[in-house]
Amino acid sequence: MNRPRYQLGTLYSEPRKSGPDVWVYRWRETDEQGRRTLRKQIVGTVRELRTQADAQRAAETLRLSVNRYTIDHGGSVVTVHKLVEHYRMKEMPMDTHEGKTRATKLVYQNCLKLYIVPRWGDYPLRRVTSVEVEDWLKTLKLAASTRTKIRNLMSTIFRHAIRWGFLGQQENPIALVRVKAGRKRVPDTLTGEEFRALMAVLPDRERVMGGICATTGLRVCEVLGLKWEDIDFVRKTANVLRSYVSGSIGPCKTEVSQQPVPLDAITLQRLIAWRGLCAFGADTDWIFASERLFGKLPVWPDILRSRILQPAAKRAGITKHIGWHTFRHTYSSLLAATGSDVKVVQELMRHAKVSTTMEVYTHAGMDKKRVAQSKAVDVLFNRTPQQT
Template sequence: MEVPYLGARSLDVGGGKLMPAAGALFKESFLSRPRYQNGSLKLMPRKSSASVWIYRWRETDEHGERQLRKQVIGTVTQYPTKALASSAIESLRLTINQQGFQRMAGPKTFSDLVNHYRSKELPEENHQRKTRKTKKNYEGNLKNHILPRWGSFRLRDIRSVDVEEWLDRVSLAPSSRAKLRNVMSTVFRHGIRWEWLGQHENPIAMVRVSSKRTRIPETLTVEEFLALLGKLPDRERAMGVVCATTGLRISETLGLKWGDIDFQTGKANVLRSVVDGAVGRCKTEVSQQPVPLDDLVLAELQTWRTITMYSSDTDWVFASDHAFGKMPVWAVSSLQKILQPVAKRAGITKRIGWHIFRHTYSSMLSEYGDDVKVVQELMRHAKINTTMEIYTHARMEKKRQAQSKVVDVLFGRERTMV
C-alpha cells in the first residue's frame, strides 16, 4: 500500500494532524513495518513440457531494495489444481515471512550488532566457545577502539577502505591492529550467520593489515636467568623454573594442582588455566597435552612442596596465601610486586613478564632441539602444518631429551657420556 505524497499538507491520523515532516516519518515507519505476504501463484505455459506453477514474492535485498523473486513449484501434472499447488507452498511461504521479519527486526547500527554478539558469544557464564582471557581481550578491543569509532555507523555504511585507513592511523603494534580487524570481522560474520547480512556483506574481509612484529620477543640469557632465579622467593622461583623448562603459559602454570604432577613418571597433566582469579579451560585442545618434567624440575617442585602450607593433591601448586590456598596467586600481582622488582635489582633491563620464560624456552629448543615436530609438541602449538600434525608424533622420551638439553644449559649441568 503506497502512502500518497503529502506535499505541504498535513495528514489526518486518528482525529489529529501531522505536519509534513512528521508525515514523512509516518510514511517511512508505515512502509518499514514487517508485513505478512502471501505472494502470488500462477500457472505458466511451457513449449516443450507441461505447464508449471510459479510462486512469486518480494524480499529486501542486501542494499535495502525490494526485489521480485520467483520459484518453480511443480508441473500441472504434479498439482492439477491451484489448491493443491497452494498447499505445496505453505512451508516456503512461512520460511520467507520468518526470514523477512527477522531481517526487519535485526540490528541497524554496528553497536546494535555488537550488543547481540556479546549476548550470544561472550556471556560471562559461558566459557565453552572462548576462554575468559579471549573474552577479556575482545571486550577491551571493542570498548576502547572499535565502538568509539564505528559504533554509530549503520552496518552497510562501513566500507573496507575506510576501516583500512583507520587501522593505519591507530597507534598500536601491528599485531594489535590485526586483532582489531579480526574482532570486527567476527562481529560481521555473526550478522551473516543470523541472516541480517548477505553472505558477501562482510566489508572487513577485504581489509588489509600487517601483523608482522616490529621487534623480536625478548628472551633471557643463561646468566640473566640464573641471576633472576637466585633472587626470587621460593614460590616465584618454582613458578619460573616450571615456565622456563616446560614452556607452560603462566595461566596454565597457575592452573596446576599437586595431583596433576606425576612424580613417578615425570610429567604434568595440564587440565586447566587460571586468568584473573577465574578457572577455565586451556587456550587450545593441544594445550591440554601432558608435558614432561626433568628430574631437576621435579626436585625443585618437591622442595617447594615441603615449604608451602598447601601441599595436598587437591591444593593449588602455587596457592595464594591471601586467598588461604583456595585459589592460586594472581599472575599480574606476582609480576608487579615480585618478578619485575627482582629483575630490576638483578640488573636486567629487558621488558620482564612471565611470558619471557616461554620465549626463552622456545628459543633454546630451536637452538638445541633436533626435530621441529618435537619442538612444536613441547611448545604445544596447534600445528606446523596439517600433514605434520596428522602423520608425525613425537615420542615422550624424545621430547624429554630435547627438554633436558635446555635444562642442562640453564643450570650448567654436565652429563656423563655413555
C-alpha cells in the first residue's frame, strides 16, 4: 500500500470578518491513488498565540496527526513531549464526555508537567525503555499511589501513540514497568475518646463538617458540595449530587458516590443548629458557604485543615497525622470493628468496586445501613444503644 508523502505544511495568519485574526495551518495530502488535496485547519487566534513561534509550537501537534503514517519513512521524529501535546489535543477534550472528574484531570496535568515531560520530554518514543522508567520511578520520593498514577498515565500516553500509528501494536514499554502500589504507612484513625476531644475544641463550622465526615463517610469535597436543599430532614438522608474540588463544582468521584446516605439524629441536630448560626441558610445556599466569597462557593478545605483542624488536634493532645480524610477512615474502621455486614460497609462507604471491600452481591437496604451507622456513631459520641 502506498503511504501518503510527508507534508511539512505552511503556517500563516488570516483575517476574519469578526473577531481577531487566526493562525492557519495549510498542507496537501496525497491519497493512495496519488490524488493531491489541499487541506487547512485553524490553529488558534493571534490573541491566544501572540507570536509565530507560539503558533508553530501549537501547529506541531497538528503536524503529527497529518504525518502519522510517515514517521518511519524519513518524517519527523516523535518525542515524548510532542506525543504529550498530541494527547492533550486529541484525548483531553474527550475526557469531559467520559466522566473524568476535575480532580482526575488536575492529577493528569500535574503528573505531566512536574514529572513525565521534564524527565522524558526530549526522548524519542523508541528510546524509552521499561527498565529505565522503572528505575526512575523508584527514585521519586512520592507516595506509592502517586508513582502508580504516573506509571499508568505514561502507559495511557503510549497506548495513544499506538492508536495513532506512532508506534507498533506491541511497542508500549510501560506495559512491563512494575510499581509497588502499597501504602507507605497505614492511615491514622481516631478513637472515640480522641474524636470527642477534637470535637470539643473545634469551632462550630468545622465541628459540623468533621461530624458529617465521621458519621457518613463522605469525602470532604462531597460535604462541601452539599446545599441545604440536599438534606431531607424528614427521611433523615443527604443527597450527594456534587463535589467541590480545587475551587470548582463538579460531579462526584464515581456514579456510586452519587447516592443518598443516611443521617444520624446527632448529625441532623448539629445541622439544624448550624443553619441557625450560619450566614447562608436558604435552601439553595451551600451548607458551608464562604463568607469571603459572599456565599457563591463553599469554603476552602485545605485552609481549614491547616489553620483550624490540625492546630485543634494538637490542642486536644492528638499526635496523629490529622486531615479531613481521617474522619472517613475512622468511620470505615468503626463499621468494620462493630461487626457490620461487608455489603453494608461497602454501600455506606460508596466504594465503586466490590473488590474494595469484598465480593458480595446482596443489596443492603436503608434500614440496615442506618443500624450499622448508629453503631459507629454510638462509639464516637459515647452514646448508649437505647438512645438510637
